[in-house]
Amino acid sequence: MVEVSKETINDKQALIMVTIFIMGSTLIMGVGGVAKQDMWLAIIAAIASAIPVVLMYARILSTYPGKDLYDILQIVFGKVVGKIVCILYAWFAFHLGALVLRNYGEFIKTAALPETPMLVSMLFLGGLALWAVKAGIEVIGRWSEFFIFILIGFILIIGFLSIPLMKPQNLLPVLYEGVVPVLHGTLAALSFPFAETVVFTLVFSSLQTRESPNKVLVYGILLGGLIVVYAALRNVMVLGANYISMLYFPSYHAVSRINVGNFLQRLEISVVVVFTIAGFVKISVCLLAACTGIAKVFSLENHRQIATPIALLMVTLAYIVYKNIMEMMEWAFKYWSSYALPFQVFLPAIILLAVEIKSRRQKTSGKPPAKQ
């Protein structure tokens, strides 16, 4: 075969994957709702605080080029401790994928198909994600590269059409309740979605150069963040902060208000399209990370062979994880931050520390760390 033996994705594809990943369920669920009309401030603050976090991920990755976080953990912490942390991360990716799947299922059920069982749409999307994982990260990258056009196209058209509905006074008063709610919102927005990019450290073993992780993660966060900020601004300006707090899926309602000359209406289908595309990428990346993790823990050669039961388990977990949509929303906004931040910030900080110590020590003994 002419094919390259190792899968590689170029920086552009990786960047687009990060961008779509961030748009993932965020566009539809809305983030930083605690901050009310200041949620856009909270999101911008979250982007700002996410950049040092992803720089940390990038530093870990670029110390060991060609390796993913699972390999690095086992190199740095040794086999036993390393594998335990690997299992934790595999679980995190698996759980995150299941949650996104559940969000999607709930969304389809609430917004569009109340009679169809939620399991059907989740099985379909889970099956597609399984297919994507079997096809490999290269294919996901190429797929994203194409679909980002459709995403951006929809977002631009919708943005343009919703301008007449926007009421800028909905953004006022700025910081009416002080800084504290904004900080809460920042924390929430950091853990969902920006620092969720930690999942990419589990799959990006095949970037082009040593500098790629830096570039990809930072620009991905900025681009995805821009779109998330835009969505938040639009929702607040169209619907008003009070109304948003009563809704599960604010974007859906904001877009459904568009009506151009009684002809162009019912455009909320575009929100479904965007969510399907973005959610698909997010779930696929999570599933890929989980499969790679399990394969690495048990030292298997090929993560594709075990993908099917893991995908089935993911759908099952998505199905049983919450009783109803209220529970899902409560969990997403109450527990998620405290559950996810250890994986997203604290553990990576410890890992980075260990990586630095190890590479310093190796430098003094005269061996470069990359030759592990």
Added chain:
Amino acid sequence: MILLTIAAFMIIAILELVPLYKERGKEKRTYLVYLTLFLFSFGLAVLLSLGIRIPSPAKAIEVFIDAIVK
């Protein structure tokens, strides 16, 4: 419903488990991991289709977080 579940899992087993079983000499570990995961998800699916409510892991995490944060 339960029959449908069993049929679906049978198809998956024929498509993926049987080839792995045939090659188990070479990749024993893959086969064992696959088998475990497969049986686990099959068990869960059967329980679900029988209408038995499975406790959500989210609850356990909730308790854990509450214990640490408070």
Added chain:
Amino acid sequence: MKIDFKLQQNIAAIKNIFLSDQSLVYREFGKTAEAGKAFCVIYIDGMVDKNYINDNVISPIMSMLPRSGQRPTDFAGYIMNEVITSIRIHAASEIDALTQALAGGNAVLLIDDTFEALIIQAHGWENRSITEPTTEKTVRGPKESFNESLITNLALIRKRLRTPQLKCKFRTIGTLTRTNVCICYIEGVASHDILRELEVRLNQIEIDGILDSGYLEEMVKDSPFTPFPLAGATERPDIACAKLLEGRFVLLCDGTPFCVSLPYLFMETFQADEDYYFNYTFASVNRFIRWIGFFLTTSVPAIYVALTTFHQEMIPTQLLLSISASRQGVPFPTIVEALLMLFVFEVLREAGVRIPTVIGQAISIVGALVIGQAAVEAKLVSAPIIIVAGLAGITGFLVPRLDGAIIILRFTFLILSAFIGLYGYLFGVVGLFLHIASLRSFGIPYMLNTGSLKFQDQKDMLIRAPWQTMTQRPQLIGKKNMKRKADIEPNGGKQ
């Protein structure tokens, strides 16, 4: 088996191999010392030009005979080099080589008292003359098309590409048909990696016969089970040359006017040769219509079914009213109607291709009146579904290279959207792109550059840019010599 010293032994041996084959002609002539015949020409009737053999083989030998009393030592070499006036001739010393040459349409000259025989190429079978292309008609552009002879086809390409950099590598494939296959490429532009891969794959083919380049196309595919074409096919020499100029390879196959071009990208299915001969604005519009046609032909039935069964609120009220009015009294659900009508359309299409043109009229009458009009009046199906099926069917003809894939996609999307409405359709689209994103044609991603933002990558995709701006060859395929205007170094430069 070696050739025997005695003429009669050799004739007997060949007769034995071609036992009960009466199309062989044995013409013995000349005289030896023992009053036997000195020469024998053998050929298969109809495959060899008889006049050629007469004028260039038999008469020179006959006129030479009385003059030479003494035989030169290398008699066969003497005959070959100094007597016979033929361009392609060579000596052989194995019976096997002779029988194969005979089966391949050559004449064989056996000579008494030597261990060698001569094989004379004098193909004389009938060929179709060069005509206008039947499947790829154009308003503007060259009107020649390939015919069934490989050599003629090669000449048609050669006379358009007058450069020594055009290389042709021959080989025979098929244990019984021994079909000649030729790989053409432009040295210094085409990638040697792909050439090596192509040769490996051609070597791996094990088959008794190749009757059309379609066999080759399918057997060198990267993913054998995809409905999408992973190699192009054309009967127009100008298209073949355009592919060569872009750095692609063209496989010519004896016995068929269709050549295969590879590697093949998804977007090539939307290109037509006329795009490049007409004004680029018009070409771009046509290109765009083809893309829309692909979308319509795969999606219209699925979207119609999804909208009418799951998302009625998305249809404007007026339209919804008229649709439900026309559905009044129709016994089947929309999905059954749609499946039925699409099936009928496929039947009509297939029948239209198979039946002789003389009774082709009947099909259109039956199709239009009986199945269309009468079915609606009998309330078997509703009127909108006829429009939907018709639209899907007609737009399918805009991208003929994809027809196999289109039928599968159309029915898959339809069934998915019958399950969960537009979401099913959406999942289908996601899956479709997942599939074509995972395809490769000779290692080149099938969706190459579809996600690119660079002008040089997009110039020939959704639109056809003006020729002045198309200064580069496609990425990866023509990477050895990207600039279209630059000179090619002789022998491909440094490897």
